[in-house]
Structures are given as C-alpha cells and as structure tokens.
Amino acid sequence: MRILPRVQRTFGILALAIMMAISADVMAATEDVVHMSDGRVLHGQIVSETPQAVVFDYMNTDLGISVTMTLPKAAILKIDRDVEVADAEPEAKPSATNPAQAEPGKPAKAKPAAAVDGISRFYIIDMEGQVGTDIRSSLYEGVIEEIKAERPDVVIIKLDSAMVGDSMLNYWTGANYDEDTMEQDPYRRMESIMQVMDDQEDLVKAFRVGIPKDIRQIVWVHDATGPAAMLALAWPDIYMTPEADLGSLGELWSSTQGWPDADVRSKMEKAWLSTAKGIMQFGGHSDNFMEGLLNPSLPFSFSCVGRQPFWYKSYQGDLPISVDKFGYGAKIRQTIDPRGFNHGWEFDASVCEDLLISEGTAETLEDLALLLNERQYQVMETKELSDVTEYKDEWRDKFDRALQAMKDYQKYMQRAGAGNALSNLQKAKKELSRVLAAVRTNESVAVRIRSMTRLDQLQIEIMLEDLQAQIRQITRGGRGGGGNRGGGLGGRP
Numbered sequence: 001m002r003i004l005p006r007v008q009r010t011f012g013i014l015a016l017a018i019m020m021a022i023s024a025d026v027m028a029a030t031e032d033v034v035h036m037s038d039g040r041v042l043h044g045q046i047v048s049e050t051p052q053a054v055v056f057d058y059m060n061t062d063l064g065i066s067v068t069m070t071l072p073k074a075a076i077l078k079i080d081r082d083v084e085v086a087d088a089e090p091e092a093k094p095s096a097t098n099p100a101q102a103e104p105g106k107p108a109k110a111k112p113a114a115a116v117d118g119i120s121r122f123y124i125i126d127m128e129g130q131v132g133t134d135i136r137s138s139l140y141e142g143v144i145e146e147i148k149a150e151r152p153d154v155v156i157i158k159l160d161s162a163m164v165g166d167s168m169l170n171y172w173t174g175a176n177y178d179e180d181t182m183e184q185d186p187y188r189r190m191e192s193i194m195q196v197m198d199d200q201e202d203l204v205k206a207f208r209v210g211i212p213k214d215i216r217q218i219v220w221v222h223d224a225t226g227p228a229a230m231l232a233l234a235w236p237d238i239y240m241t242p243e244a245d246l247g248s249l250g251e252l253w254s255s256t257q258g259w260p261d262a263d264v265r266s267k268m269e270k271a272w273l274s275t276a277k278g279i280m281q282f283g284g285h286s287d288n289f290m291e292g293l294l295n296p297s298l299p300f301s302f303s304c305v306g307r308q309p310f311w312y313k314s315y316q317g318d319l320p321i322s323v324d325k326f327g328y329g330a331k332i333r334q335t336i337d338p339r340g341f342n343h344g345w346e347f348d349a350s351v352c353e354d355l356l357i358s359e360g361t362a363e364t365l366e367d368l369a370l371l372l373n374e375r376q377y378q379v380m381e382t383k384e385l386s387d388v389t390e391y392k393d394e395w396r397d398k399f400d401r402a403l404q405a406m407k408d409y410q411k412y413m414q415r416a417g418a419g420n421a422l423s424n425l426q427k428a429k430k431e432l433s434r435v436l437a438a439v440r441t442n443e444s445v446a447v448r449i450r451s452m453t454r455l456d457q458l459q460i461e462i463m464l465e466d467l468q469a470q471i472r473q474i475t476r477g478g479r480g481g482g483g484n485r486g487g488g489l490g491g492r493p
Contacts, residue, residue, distance in 0.1 A: 029084055029085045030082045030083060030084055030085060031043050031044060031045060031059075031082075031083055031085050032044060032045055032046045032056070032079060032081050032082070032083070033083050034054070034056060034071060034076060034079050034080075035076070035077045035078045035079070035080070036071070036075055036076060036077065036375070037075050037076065037077050042056065042058050042071075043058070043059060044056055044057045044058040044059045045057045046079070046081070047068065050366070051073070052072065052073060052364065052366045053070050053071060053073055053366040054070070054071045054073065054076065054079070055068065055070055055071075056068070056069050056070075056071050058119075068378065069119055069376040069378055070365075070369065070376070070377060071376055072366055072370045072375060074370060075370075075375045118375075118376065119376045119377065119378055120153035120154055120374045120376065121150075121152040121153050121154070121379075121380050122152065122154050122156055122365075122369075122374075122377050122379050122380065123147060123152035123154070123155045123156065123385070124156045124158055124365075124379060124380075124385070125140070125155065125156065125158065125385065125388060126158050126160075126385075126388055126389050127157055127158065127159045127160070127161065127228075127231070128158070128159075128160040128392065129160075129161060130161065131161055131196055131200060131226070131228050131231065132196040132199060132227070132447060133395065133444040133447055133448055134391070134392045134395075135161065135203070135228075135231070136199055136203070136443055136444060136447075137199050137200075137202040137203035137206060139388060140203065140206060140388065141206070142384045143384050143385070143388060144206050144207065144210050144211065146382060146384045147211055147215065148210075148211065148212065150382075151212075151215060152380055153215075153216065153374075153377075154215075154216045154217075154218065154372065154374065154377075155207075155215060155216065155217045156218055156219075156220050156368070157207075157217065157218070157219045157235070158222065159219055159220065159221050159222065159223075159228060159231060159232055160221075160223050161223060161224060161225075161226070161227075161231075162223040162224075162225045162226070162228070162245070193252065193272065194272070195447070197227070197272070197275050197276060197279065198275075200227065200230055200231060201278065201279050203231070204231065204234040204279055204282055205282075208234060208282045216237075217235060217237070218235065218237040218238070218239060218359075218372070219232050219235045219237065219238050219239070220240070220241070220362070220368055221238060221239065221240040221241070221244045221246060221349075221358070222240075222241050222243075223244050223245055224244070224245070224246045225247055225335075225346060226248050226249070226251065226343075229246050229247055229248065229249050229293070230249065230276055230280055231279075232246060233246075233279075233280040233283045233285060233290075233293075234279055234280055234282040234283050235283050236284045237359055238283075238352070238357065238358045238359060239358060239360050239361070239362050239368055239371060240352055240353070240358045240360075240362075241349065241361070241362065242349050242350075242361055242363055244348070244349045245346055245347065245348055246346070246347055246352055246357065246358075247293060247333075247335075247344060247345050247346035247347050248335045248343040248344055248345075249276065249293045249294050249343075249344050249345075250293070250294065250295065250296035250343045250344020250345070251341065251343045252272050252273060252294055253269065253272075253273065253294055253295045253296065253297070253342075253344070254296070254342050254343070255272070255341075256268040256269040256272055257269075273291070273294050273295065276290070277290045277291070277294070286310075286311050288312060288313050289309075289311040291313060292311060292313065292321065292345070293344060293345060294344070296342045296343070296345065297342075298313050299312075299313060299314050299315050299320075300312070300313065300320070300321040300345070301314060301315050301316060301317030301318070301319060301321055302317050302355050303317040303318040303319070304318070304355075309355065309356040309357075319355075321345060331347070331348050331350060331351045332345060332346075332351055333345070333346045333347075334346070349361045359371065365379075395442050395444040395445055398438050398441075398445050399442075399444070399445045399448050399449070401434070401438065402434065402435050402438035402445055402449060403449070403452070405431040405432070405434040405435045405438075406431070406432075406435050406449070406453060408427075408428075408431040409428050409431035409432045409435065412424045412425070412427040412428035412431065413425075413428045416428065421474060422471065422474045422475070425470055425471050426471060428467060429464065429467045429468065429471065432460065432463060432464050432467060433464065435449065435460060436457070436460045436461065439456075439457050440457060
C-alpha cells in the first residue's frame with residue numbers, strides 16, 4: 001500500500017517535466033510578424049511597445065544575425081503575435097562552395113547592421129553643457145574619424161546648451177554667481193568670447209567639411225541659447241524638442257558697445273559679428289537673418305513664399321519680430337540680463353518651426369526618426385561616443401582638483417613670507433606643479449584656469465621656474481622670496 005503513492009508521485013513529477021518541456025518547445029516555436037506599410041514582412045520577437053513605436057528583435061535568416069530595431073507605429077500595417085514557426089531546415093555543413101558559411105572552429109563574419117534590410121544606423125553625439133569647455137573641438141576629433149570609418153546613415157548632434165539656466169548662467173557676461181543662492185560657482189564663468197568663437201569655428205569645420213557629404217547630419221536641439229545658437233545654426237537641418245529655445249546671440253553685439261572710442265567700437269563690432277556669421281553661414285542662412293539675431297538694435301521681420309523664408313532688416317515683412325502684439329508676443333522674447341544688457345531675440349520651438357528655422361519638433365528619438373523618414377533604425381554604441389559623454393564630469397573633476405591646488409599654492413606662498421620659507425615654498429611648488437599638470441593635459445581645465453586666474457600654461461611654467469630658483473637660493477644659504485605671486489582667483493581675462 002505504501003508503494004502506490006510513490007509511483008503516483010514519481011509519475012506526477014515526470015509528467016510535469018514532460019509538460020514543461022513541451023511548453024518550452026511551443027514557446028520557442030512562435031514568433032511575432034510585423035507587416036510594414038512599405039510591403040516588408042518582418043519576423044522576430046517584440047521586446048517592448050509604446051503608443052508611438054515597437055522595439056523589435058528582427059532575425060535575418062540569410063545572414064544568421066539578430067538586429068534590434070525601433071519601428072514607428074505609423075509605418076506598421078498590422079502585427080501578428082505568437083505565430084507558430086514552421087520546422088527549421090537542418091543546418092547546412094560548411095563547404096568550400098559556400099563562402100558565406102563559417103569554417104570549422106571560426107565564427108561567421110556578420111555584415112554591418114547598415115546592410116541589413118535597409119536598417120539605418122544612428123550615430124548620436126552628445127553636445128551638452130558649456131561651449132568652450134564641455135563642448136570643445138578637440139573632444140570630437142576621434143568621433144570625426146570614427147564617422148568617416150564606420151559611415152553611419154545619420155549623424156545626430158544632440159545639442160543641449162543654454163546661456164541662462166543650470167548649465168550656462170550668464171556665460172558670456174562674466175558673472176560667476178549662482179542667482180538662486182548668490183554663491184560663487186566656478187562652472188558659471190566667462191571665457192574669452194573670441195577664444196570660444198575660434199574653437200566653435202574649428203568644431204563646425206571639422207563636422208561640415210571633414211565628414212563626407214553623403215553622410216546625413218542633423219542637429220536635434222534640446223536648448224541652444226548664447227554661443228550654442230551659433231553651433232545649431234551651422235547646420236541646415238535643425239530639429240527641436242518642444243521645450244527647446246534658440247537665440248540670445250545679441251550679447252555679442254552688446255559686448256562691443258562697451259568701448260568708448262567709436263572707431264574701436266565699430267571695428268570690434270564688425271570683427272565679432274563677421275566671425276559669428278562665418279560660423280552660421282555653414283547652415284545656409286541669409287545674411288539678414290543672421291544680422292537680425294546678432295544685432296538686437298536692428299528692425300527685423302519675416303515673410304514666407306511657399307516654403308522659402310525671406311528676412312528683412314526692417315519691419316516691411318509679413319511678420320515683424322517683436323514682443324508687441326502685432327508679432328508673436330510671448331513666443332518671441334528679447335532677453336535682458338540683470339545688468340540691463342540686451343542678449344537679443346530668443347525663439348521657442350514652435351516659432352522656429354513656423355519661421356522655417358527648424359525642420360520640425362520631436363520630443364523623442366522615435367518622433368525624430370519619423371520626421372527623418374527613417375522607418376527602422378539602430379542606435380550605434382561606441383567607445384568614442386562613451387568618452388564624449390563622460391568628458392564633462394572628467395574635466396570638471398580635474399578642474400576642481402586644479403583649482404584647489406591653486407588655492408593651496410597661494411596659501412603656502414603667503415605663509416612663506418611670514419616664516420619657515422623653505423618648507424612653505426616646497427609645498428607651494430608641489431601644488432603649482434599639480435596645476436601645471438592639469439593645464440597641460442586638459443584643454444578645458446586650461447581654458448577655465450585662464451579665465452579665473454589670468455594664467456596660461458606658459459605663465460604657470462615661468463612661475464614654477466621662479467619658485468624653483470627661490471628654493472635653490474635658500475638651500476644655498478640665501479634668504480628667498482615669498483608672498484603671493486602670480487594671478488589671483490576670480491579675475492577676468
């Protein structure tokens with residue numbers, strides 16, 4: 001009587017295992033079939049789904065590889081889910097007559113994703129933070145080379161840089177205070193305007209001239225105010241997020257008005273505005289449009305014939321650019337900083353689309369792909385792109401340490417004049433050497449140290465040599481110097 005229950009239990013476990021195996025076979029033998037509006041039928045598995053798009057693992061049986069793609073729902077006719085798959089054919093053995101098959105012991109070489117059924121590869125470059133430090137031309141040298149080697153279908157420059165806000169408060173005006181807390185913030189600091197524009201010009205040329213013309217480039221603006229507006233306008237194909245703003249380039253003009261001599265003022269205005277227009281002309285914009293953005297003292301208006309924009313340095317166009325009621329009102333802003341300087345016109349995303357400055361508005365990457373008419377795409381992930389994303393935190397960490405070393409250097413130099421000169425000078429030398437190492441190895445650190453202390457690499461090297469000479473003099477029985485030498489913190493260039 002005790003044997004029967006054991007047999008029943010054993011049979012039950014065996015049956016459960018068989019049922020689980022059968023279920024697994026059934027589950028493994030199903031697929032999702034997506035019917036596209038262009039006539040293609042894609043077989044694979046749905047990974048995730050949103051109201052706008054389907055993330056799909058597509059299996060290319062010819063190549064023997066799986067590709068994850070994002071399919072806009074607007075391009076999908078219907079989806080057949082959990083369709084049973086017919087028995088697969090036996091795997092063919094490698095043969096000399098079939099070069100597509102791998103040799104024994106060697107993996108098959110897969111074709112690049114761009115060659116798989118028209119799936120486009122998106123190469124998305126982050127340009128986030130401050131122009132001149134977070135965004136520098138040298139940072140993207142490896143990116144340019146990788147683009148030329150990999151030849152993605154679409155290069156998307158994701159631009160997020162605001163003059164007024166968390167990342168760039170009063171960036172060009174020289175203020176270095178957090179307006180919310182009234183505390184000094186070394187990241188919100190003026191660099192030389194001409195230095196920033198020179199580097200922007202190098203950056204734009206690298207992309208617009210260095211990358212082959214058959215590789216599509218677009219800018220996806222999340223924010224582009226202040227110097228970043230020049231970057232955005234250096235590309236003809238601009239798309240924006242719904243919350244994005246573009247403009248506030250008038251600071252260039254207002255900065256030139258500080259020269260009391262009229263002749264000098266006129267020459268500086270011409271030089272700075274000409275450089276700025278030279279950058280933006282890569283985007284194919286009219287001279288009147290660029291001058292209207294750069295010089296807030298000019299009248300400015302817009303007309304449209306078909307899809308062709310016309311800009312005027314007058315109010316004779318159909319739409320005067322004005323904050324008054326006969327213009328766009330609150331959608332067009334003239335930004336004035338706390339000191340009363342006019343930063344010029346700033347437009348939101350809807351105005352940019354209406355005035356044909358941008359090609360459209362896209363909140364998500366799926367929305368952008370739809371506007372680009374890219375029905376299936378794959379986002380490329382590379383080490384170069386990862387390095388660009390991490391650079392902002394890396395250089396700021398180096399700058400923090402270099403800035404602290406500069407403060408410690410000044411502290412020890414002051415103590416050297418009060419006594420125990422040799423020990424304090426040696427400590428000062430150690431700290432100044434740290435500053436020099438950071439300046440030598442990181443351009444962004446060098447730019448920011450220069451703007452805060454008025455010291456460039458050459459000047460720091462001279463200071464270090466002078467310090468070493470003082471130490472040698474003391475060790476040989478001399479008295480030595482001391483005191484606070486070199487640039488001070490908080491100075492403007």
